[in-house]
Amino acid sequence: MGKDNKRILIIGQGLAGTVLALELLDKGQDxxxxxxxxxxxxxxxxxxxxxxxxxxxxxxxxNADELFPVLKDFYNSWEAILNCKFYHQKNIYRPFLELSDLNDWLAKYDDPEYLDYVKKVEKGPILEKKLQNPHGGLLLKNSGYLDIPVFLKNAQKYIEDKGTLVIKEFLYQDLFHSENHITWNGKEYDDIVFCRGANERHSEIFGWLPFRPNKGELLNIKIDLNIDFGITRGKFLMPVAKGFFKLGATYDNHYDHEEKTFEAKQKILNDLKNFLDTEPEVSDHFVGIRPATKDRKPIIGKHPEINNVFIFxxxxxxGVSLSPWCAKELSGQILENKPIDKRVNIDRFFSLLR
Ligand SMILES: Cc1cc2nc3c(=O)[nH]c(=O)nc-3n(C[C@H](O)[C@H](O)[C@H](O)COP(=O)(O)OP(=O)(O)OC[C@H]3O[C@@H](n4cnc5c(N)ncnc54)[C@H](O)[C@@H]3O)c2cc1C
Structure with missing residues (x-):
């Protein structure tokens, strides 16, 4: 480890903490x-x-034109390094809701703005007996899904191998600040980055930020449909194995508890029935709180008053599309003091602290 290497403590190993940890390990940091x-x-x-x-x-x-090349490169290279498959590139079909959508997209199809993302405009229905799409639809490319559990588990092994992983609840009272470093668990670090997702809203030092947590629920289902592309029409349906799909999701920012509900499950299944004639078997049901913000943009950068403290x-x-680009912005700031893109920089909210 050279003298320019920094000792960096990351709190949280969801997408944000994991992608940042890989980015920093790749740059030789401790x-x-x-x-x-x-x-x-x-x-x-x-x-x-x-x-x-x-x-x-x-x-x-x-920001698709900046995010998409970065995410593709990031997940492709980490698939090679971690030697496992989690980045599944799949087309996504978006049925047109009205005939005017078809006409609009026939006109836009050649527009250089969309060349990287539109594979085909379907002028009439596909999967006619099953799928509601009387006006055709848009087939997207450069799309797909990340198998997040596979990515997180394999990245975790890599972090344990090349860095350090501590399985423990972080308590702010255990952190000690000095002018140029911080101390936690008996060890000194140059910087700390909080990647605690929606839990950050209860934070002692970042609780003033305008978080707007959003509850989401999602199902794993089995249906009799053999397709190799996703469908999105209010809800998304993504094939993950033959006959098995992810189906979601709900959005709720007025929830009064964080558990899964029967109502959300029924809503997801009813929404599916609005566009697909099928009898799904539900095999799993998930719930989570999305770390969303007032202006729907990420918040990254340095705390305005406490040295060596960052947030992602x-x-x-x-999160899948945003995290690789955001991690590059943040590591540029931490390692080279580069300015962070102002659209995602925490400094847009500094006035809230005064
Ligand atoms: C139902 C649903 C469907 C979604 N679908 C998609 C999708 O299709 N595509 C997409 O891009 N995004 C999707 N999202 C959003 C995505 O989940 C988020 O954007 C992303 O996962 C946020 O990652 P994060 O690391 O910021 O937060 P989190 O994943 O919440 O990670 C925070 C981590 O910090 C840890 N932590 C918190 N507090 C502490 C503490 N005190 N001590 C130690 N550890 C702590 C937690 O254990 C956790 O591991 C969906 C979300 C939901 C709920």
Whole structure:
């Protein structure tokens, strides 16, 4: 380890903490990750969908042209290093809701803005007997899903091997600040990065940030449908093995508890029936709290008043697509003092602290 290497403590091993840890290990840093699996993170509940064109209005996802090349490169290279498969590139089919959508996309198809993301415009229905898509739809490329549990488990082994992993609840009272370093668990570190997801809203030092946690539920189902692409129409349906799909998700920012509910399960299944004629068998049901923010953008960067303390949060509903690009922004700041893109920089909220 050269003298320019930093000792960095990361709290949380969801997508944010994991992607950042890999990025920093790749740059030769001395990384320790602290994670408490008893504190349920959002990453383990997530569908992992990567979708460049989203929403009812079918617009390019925020900052897609910067995010997508970075995520592709990141997950492809880590698949090679970790020697396992978790980045599944699959087309996603988005049925048009109205005939005008078909006409709009026939006009937009050649637009250089969308060339990287649109594979085909279907002018009429596909899977006609099963799928509601009378006006055809849009077949997307550069899309797919990340098998998040496989990614997190294999990354965890790598972190244990190349850095340090501590399975423990982090308590703020155990952290000691000096002018140039911090001390935790009897060891000195140059910097600490909080990657605690929605749990950060209870934080002693970042609780003032405008978090808007959002509860989500998702199902694993078995259906009699043989397709190799995802479908999104209000809900997403993603094939993960023959006959097995991920189906989700709900969005709820007025929840009064964090457990899964029968109502959410029924809502997901009813929404599926609105576009697919099928009798699903539910094999699993997941719940998680998305770490979303007031302006729906990530929050990354340095604490305004406490030295050597950073945050990586606010991945919201798109952690898989956002985290590799955000981790590069943050590691640039931590290691080279590079400015963070102002759209995701924590400094846009500094006025809230005064
Ligand atoms: C139902 C559902 C479906 C979703 N689908 C998608 C999708 O299809 N595509 C997509 O990109 N995103 C999706 N998301 C969003 C995605 O889950 C998040 O963007 C992302 O996982 C957030 O990662 P994170 O690391 O910031 O937080 P988390 O995953 O919550 O990780 C936080 C980590 O910190 C640990 N921790 C917290 N406090 C402490 C402490 N005091 N001490 C030690 N450890 C601590 C926790 O154990 C956890 O491991 C979905 C979310 C839900 C709920």
């Amino acid at each position: 990384v320790t990750v602290v994670n408490d699996p008893e504190i349920k993170g959002s990453s383990w509940a997530a569908g992992g969908i990567i979708n460049p064109i989203t929403g009812r209005r079918m617009v390019k996802t925020w 949060n606010g991945l919201g509903a798109k």
